Amino acid sequence: MMRVGLTSSINKGFFNQMAKAGNKKQNNLIQELIQNNYLFRGLEETWLSDYLDINSLKIEKLFSNRPIYTAFLPDEYLDSIYVVLTEGLVIARSTPLDRIIAITYPGSCFGIRNLPFSYGLASRAFPTLVEAYKTTHVVKIPVEIIKTIYNNSEEFRERYRLLFELQLKFEYHLLNCSTYPPQAVASLLRALIYQERELGNQPQTEEIYSFDLPIDIIARACQLNQRTVEQVLKGMQQNALIAHNTGNDQVIVKDTEGLKEVYSATRDKVSWWPLR
Numbered sequence: 001m002m003r004v005g006l007t008s009s010i011n012k013g014f015f016n017q018m019a020k021a022g023n024k025k026q027n028n029l030i031q032e033l034i035q036n037n038y039l040f041r042g043l044e045e046t047w048l049s050d051y052l053d054i055n056s057l058k059i060e061k062l063f064s065n066r067p068i069y070t071a072f073l074p075d076e077y078l079d080s081i082y083v084v085l086t087e088g089l090v091i092a093r094s095t096p097l098d099r100i101i102a103i104t105y106p107g108s109c110f111g112i113r114n115l116p117f118s119y120g121l122a123s124r125a126f127p128t129l130v131e132a133y134k135t136t137h138v139v140k141i142p143v144e145i146i147k148t149i150y151n152n153s154e155e156f157r158e159r160y161r162l163l164f165e166l167q168l169k170f171e172y173h174l175l176n177c178s179t180y181p182p183q184a185v186a187s188l189l190r191a192l193i194y195q196e197r198e199l200g201n202q203p204q205t206e207e208i209y210s211f212d213l214p215i216d217i218i219a220r221a222c223q224l225n226q227r228t229v230e231q232v233l234k235g236m237q238q239n240a241l242i243a244h245n246t247g248n249d250q251v252i253v254k255d256t257e258g259l260k261e262v263y264s265a266t267r268d269k270v271s272w273w274p275l276r
Contacts, residue, residue, distance in 0.1 A: 029057065032085060040156075043156070056142055057139055062136040064134045065131065078114045083141060087135055093130075098220065105211075116143070173188070189211075197209075235272045241259050
């Protein structure tokens with residue numbers, strides 16, 4: 001399940017097209033990247049095709065609830081980054097609290113903090129399991145190709161840097177999750193809004209943001225139980241801050257300013273939360 005709006009921007013026949021051989025297959029992949037992925041969006045197609053050899057790239061289907069790799073192990077690095085093409089989401093769960101510290105949607109990528117160059121050499125933390133929470137299609141791009149593009153494009157270097165910055169800011173939002181449930185959930189939603197806005201994925205129309213965001217994900221990110229999360233989402237929906245569809249895990253933020261007030265509120269300012 002993808003977010004509203006982003007689905008329409010993805011070529012629905014992409015994987016059928018990718019099955020065709022030769023230059024057309026390469027062009028289809030490059031067009032997909034420059035149209036829909038933050039790292040490559042808007043780069044010149046001919047220039048990028050000089051670096052991306054289709055034979056060195058691997059498209060994979062990641063199945064739901066399957067581990068992909070364990071991040072931040074001593075002296076262990078990846079040999080590729082994972083560019084999320086369609087569907088998703090991909091999460092990172094850090095020990096020892098089993099807390100979600102990263103959520104990756106289509107339009108972005110993951111794995112860069114475990115590459116043996118650039119900022120990845122300084123990114124060390126507790127062992128963290130990276131897994132596809134839902135079925136996800138990715139393309140793996142070898143680190144040597146990323147290095148070459150990085151060294152030859154200032155624009156690419158700046159985007160690469162911003163991905164690290166966004167991850168740190170996402171974790172900062174989670175650090176600000178109070179034990180007060182409305183504020184904790186608002187912190188996560190604000191983190192996602194900031195992340196997806198900076199990546200250029202959202203909003204698609206006006207100031208409405210839509211996320212594929214299961215209750216279990218919210219609970220693990222905010223350190224709340226699922227029942228409490230359900231009650232917070234219900235309160236937010238009743239106060240027109242969000243729309244929540246439990247059937248497809250969709251959370252639509254309708255009032256970003258109202259959500260910001262909850263994010264910065266103290267206990268006596270959220271009138272709709274019954275517990276003091």
